[in-house]
Amino acid sequence: MKKRYSLLLIVLTVILVAAGCVNDVEVAVDPDPVDEGPRIFRKTASRVTTLNQQIYETTAESSVMRFIYGNLLERFYDEATDNYKFVGFHATDLPTRNDDGTVWTFTLRDGLSWDDGTVIDAYTYEESYKTLLDPKLANYRANVFFDDVTVKGAEAYWKGEITDWSEVGVKALDANTLEFTLEFPCPKIDLMVAFTRGGPTSPIKMDLFESCFLDEEKTENNYGTSLETTPSSGAYKLVEWTRDQFRKYEKREDSPVAAYYVPTTIEERVVEDRSARMQLFENGDTDYCSITGPDYDKYQEDPRLVFWESTTVWSMFINMTSEEKAFLRDVNFRKALYYAMPRDIITGNIYQTAIPAAYIVSSAKIADADTGLRYRDSEVAKAVTPQNNGYNLQLAQDYMQEAFAVHGKMVVQLDYFDTSDNLKRVGELLEQEYEKAFGTDVIDVVLQAVPWQTSYENMENGTYDIAFGGWSGGEFNPWSGMVVYTSDYASKIDQFKSEEFDDLYDRAVKGDLIFKTEERLQALAEMEQMLFDAVPFVPFMQTRTPYLFSDRVHLITGGKYVSGVGFGIYQSKLDPLATE
Amino acid sequence: MSIKTSSPPKIRKPFEFAHDRSQQLKDDKFETEPIGFFEDAMLRFVKNKASIVAFWLIAFIVLMSFIGPYMNEYGYKDQNVTINYMPSRVPGLERLGILDGSKVRRVRYSSIAEKYQESLIEIVREYEISGVRMADIRFNDYIYRGIADKYYFFGTDALGRDLWTRLWRGVRISLLIALIAMSVNIFIGVVYGAICGYYGGTVDIVMQRFIEILGGVPTIVVMILFILYYGSGILPIALALCLKGWIGMSRMIRAQFYKYKRMEYVLASRTLGAKDLTLIFRHILPNAIGVLITMAALAIPRAIFQESFLAYLGLGIQAPEPSIGILLAEGQKVLIDHPHLTLFPAILISTLMISFNLLGNGLRDAFDPTLRGIE
Numbered sequence: 033m034k035k036r037y038s039l040l041l042i043v044l045t046v047i048l049v050a051a052g053c054v055n056d057v058e059v060a061v062d063p064d065p066v067d068e069g070p071r072i073f074r075k076t077a078s079r080v081t082t083l084n085q086q087i088y089e090t091t092a093e094s095s096v097m098r099f100i101y102g103n104l105l106e107r108f109y110d111e112a113t114d115n116y117k118f119v120g121f122h123a124t125d126l127p128t129r130n131d132d133g134t135v136w137t138f139t140l141r142d143g144l145s146w147d148d149g150t151v152i153d154a155y156t157y158e159e160s161y162k163t164l165l166d167p168k169l170a171n172y173r174a175n176v177f178f179d180d181v182t183v184k185g186a187e188a189y190w191k192g193e194i195t196d197w198s199e200v201g202v203k204a205l206d207a208n209t210l211e212f213t214l215e216f217p218c219p220k221i222d223l224m225v226a227f228t229r230g231g232p233t234s235p236i237k238m239d240l241f242e243s244c245f246l247d248e249e250k251t252e253n254n255y256g257t258s259l260e261t262t263p264s265s266g267a268y269k270l271v272e273w274t275r276d277q278f279r280k281y282e283k284r285e286d287s288p289v290a291a292y293y294v295p296t297t298i299e300e301r302v303v304e305d306r307s308a309r310m311q312l313f314e315n316g317d318t319d320y321c322s323i324t325g326p327d328y329d330k331y332q333e334d335p336r337l338v339f340w341e342s343t344t345v346w347s348m349f350i351n352m353t354s355e356e357k358a359f360l361r362d363v364n365f366r367k368a369l370y371y372a373m374p375r376d377i378i379t380g381n382i383y384q385t386a387i388p389a390a391y392i393v394s395s396a397k398i399a400d401a402d403t404g405l406r407y408r409d410s411e412v413a414k415a416v417t418p419q420n421n422g423y424n425l426q427l428a429q430d431y432m433q434e435a436f437a438v439h440g441k442m443v444v445q446l447d448y449f450d451t452s453d454n455l456k457r458v459g460e461l462l463e464q465e466y467e468k469a470f471g472t473d474v475i476d477v478v479l480q481a482v483p484w485q486t487s488y489e490n491m492e493n494g495t496y497d498i499a500f501g502g503w504s505g506g507e508f509n510p511w512s513g514m515v516v517y518t519s520d521y522a523s524k525i526d527q528f529k530s531e532e533f534d535d536l537y538d539r540a541v542k543g544d545l546i547f548k549t550e551e552r553l554q555a556l557a558e559m560e561q562m563l564f565d566a567v568p569f570v571p572f573m574q575t576r577t578p579y580l581f582s583d584r585v586h587l588i589t590g591g592k593y594v595s596g597v598g599f600g601i602y603q604s605k606l607d608p609l610a611t612e
Numbered sequence: 613m614s615i616k617t618s619s620p621p622k623i624r625k626p627f628e629f630a631h632d633r634s635q636q637l638k639d640d641k642f643e644t645e646p647i648g649f650f651e652d653a654m655l656r657f658v659k660n661k662a663s664i665v666a667f668w669l670i671a672f673i674v675l676m677s678f679i680g681p682y683m684n685e686y687g688y689k690d691q692n693v694t695i696n697y698m699p700s701r702v703p704g705l706e707r708l709g710i711l712d713g714s715k716v717r718r719v720r721y722s723s724i725a726e727k728y729q730e731s732l733i734e735i736v737r738e739y740e741i742s743g744v745r746m747a748d749i750r751f752n753d754y755i756y757r758g759i760a761d762k763y764y765f766f767g768t769d770a771l772g773r774d775l776w777t778r779l780w781r782g783v784r785i786s787l788l789i790a791l792i793a794m795s796v797n798i799f800i801g802v803v804y805g806a807i808c809g810y811y812g813g814t815v816d817i818v819m820q821r822f823i824e825i826l827g828g829v830p831t832i833v834v835m836i837l838f839i840l841y842y843g844s845g846i847l848p849i850a851l852a853l854c855l856k857g858w859i860g861m862s863r864m865i866r867a868q869f870y871k872y873k874r875m876e877y878v879l880a881s882r883t884l885g886a887k888d889l890t891l892i893f894r895h896i897l898p899n900a901i902g903v904l905i906t907m908a909a910l911a912i913p914r915a916i917f918q919e920s921f922l923a924y925l926g927l928g929i930q931a932p933e934p935s936i937g938i939l940l941a942e943g944q945k946v947l948i949d950h951p952h953l954t955l956f957p958a959i960l961i962s963t964l965m966i967s968f969n970l971l972g973n974g975l976r977d978a979f980d981p982t983l984r985g986i987e
Contacts, residue, residue: 307948326770326946329697333720335744381693382770450844450926453945457770460932464691479931481844583742 071606073295073585074318076303079276083256085232086164086171094231099268099281099298101230104138104157104210106289109588109600115404116596118224121289122152122235122265123210126224133217133547138210138227141288146237147264154204160236161202167192168251173232177202180512181226182215182542216542221401225508230266237263267293277302293602319585320601323578325454328384331580338591340577340598341396343513344504345389347569348373348446348462351496353527359442360497365435366567369498371428372469374461375421375572382457389574390422392560396574397510398595399553406595407510412557416564422571425469432470443476447490447499450481455500458572491525501525501569507595511540511552514559517568528568533559584609653902653978663974666967673783673964680780684765688781689932692772695757700767700775700952711765713754721745731756767952769942773932779956782934783964785846789935790915792850793857794908800854801861802904806892808862809869816866823859831856835918839927846929849922853915861907868900902979909972913965920961936961 078092085097102122110117118126123138144152165174165186177186184201188194201213212223227233236255240263244255256262259273267287272280279300283293301317303309306324313321322340323331331337350369354360375388387395391408399407407413435442448459463477482490482499490496505513515521518537519529536555539545545552563569579599581587584607588600647655657663681688701713714733724732724747731751738747754760766775804823808816835852842848869892872878878895886895916936922928923937924944936957943953 326949330718330949333718333723335742377693381696453942456931460771461691481930483840
């Protein structure tokens, strides 16, 4: 009897430890059973040009691929923990790794198939990745293997520097085992995110892909550009596609994750105009829509209102290496702009639903994948976050006086995007607020409308005074998001360069800090502090989008935004349509 | 066959003077005053009631564009974001229930007592959303936001700026752009058309082919590229409107020159040694003055319209300067919820367009030589 109790105690302990370890990073378990019967989810979406996951460019394209292309893993809302969880999709389980985190292995399920019954196995994946990295195709999305996750030899193969595929760290050991060898150790969360959701790491249907080449040299391909050339390996199959008008998806009941998805059919109307989308929702023709600033007045007390947090932080970039205007190089001038930035007014009165951001890393970014701890909620982040949303007029005036004493009256041109009403308003507000705060005898802000593409080009070339810009990035890796501020970043739009910053970045992303949770978190805060000190830009706002859902959608998160899975829309209970 | 002949009757005096020699032969004296070209045109113009009304409307709008922005204490770029999107409110009219500063908003029923008690005018509709009792209420926004003593005649925009002030200033800028565009178009059109029409031959053929090539280039594309390159200030926009705007004018002037250059008085002047410039500008061009004035009157609304169109595409003048197009472009995005931002600029631009067109038509009729002396 005593032995039996001991055995039971051991089993219970093991279960509890296991449960504690996996927390929100769980293996696939049977989800709650969903309602039976057809359920149609109706939404509006944007145009898509291609569904070729190797070259897509837009969020709209990514959204479609999420439905129709499978991947090794998938991410869902977990009611038990009120957080996200990763589950195996084409893989049976989460990946395993060697001791130093450079070799990762996925085990694939048996019986995986495309919608036409063609088998998907580890060899399909390897062949897909070989195509993705094919130097002749020069695929835009190939960087997934040399960005956060740096697969050995991948970049060299893609650039044509090596031609032997066996030197690339992607191997199908057998039909069920796929192994990745990395250049640098990689945190588990980064690897899991890279192989989640339909996208560049989804398998390609090779026979179809081969038949889609348009030239003998095999450099041009129309894979994923029509219903006939778009296969499905995901939870849904694209069954109707009227280009620029309508798309329809039917659930694949044989998908390993089918039980997580409630809608049996998803219908998408292509509507680009905001007002038309709103009107469709009001008429009951769609099940959700987003709301922009001007409409918010009308819906601000609507009980259906929920908010989607974004990883995008908007900033006002300052050309801190300007050769023409010495005052832009003066940190006192830049700090004056930082502390006089009226963030509360911008977010409360112009954007209405945005969050004032005196910081660089968005509050939606997660610092600890195991616990779901957001970086901004961590103590180290709180320690570097400026008080009062970074607004301190007296301090700003002191800094500006110091700059004025050296440079005299400062005339600065503020570029705003000519297509953005809100940024134009922010520009107009800043012109007034800065001139009021510092005096028109000290500063003269001149506004200039610029196409957003030109504005970003100017920022990259350093041919501007002050301009708006925003960076977003993945929710799970705030460290890799810091790459945009490193000295050698290809599309760098700020002029900040610091070896110290670069070293810390390398250590946190590819070096010795990867598996040291506390030190890595500290490093992120230090990087943020360096940017605060140099002020190459003045962050002012983190976007937050309000959404309305129809009464037939019962959000599984209860309307709460959960990082990584949002509102769990497709897991949410859906009432049948009146005509169903 | 015999032919019978007879002698003609004898006439004593085969011809007689119509008038007696004792009568004095002379022209009748004109009872009316001699009348010039412009006077004649004016006589016919004032008989066109629609044109006269249009003229006074334009005069009023132009006058208001100068004095309107100074009729209250708000500057065109004075912001107060806490009172953005205020509806229009006009003293006197508010008692009639129009332009009274009220608006309709969807609120939770419980909020009526909490927030809108003082400003509530009426409950328009009650209903439920997701089990929550809701209501559409009409309330006085000025009382709600604590500025019951303020009046914004045309309301405020997204940054709380007075639309009355911005609209009149916008009219001034739109008219300025139109005026610059019209002047440049007339200058280029007259010179180009005059050279084509006067010299004719190879010169005309080459210059007309150039016009045809230029005319084949899509106007909007050229204008957009021009503004993208030079930036969207008042002058770049005005000049963008001139890139092809002078073509019609030049054709009209060319036709006038072809018509008049072979007239006898021109030939006489040439024979007497007049130079080309004298012939062009002194003898021929004045005949086209009527056409010029008419075309100018019709070019102004076209320029205003094109400026508004560019503003719709986001190529309007730099913030914070307003123009009618800018105000319309901003207003139409919030048309449903804040119609006042579109309504007043739309009324004004419509009035301007109709007035200028009526005026142009009136001028065309007035200067039409075929109608001279008819009325």
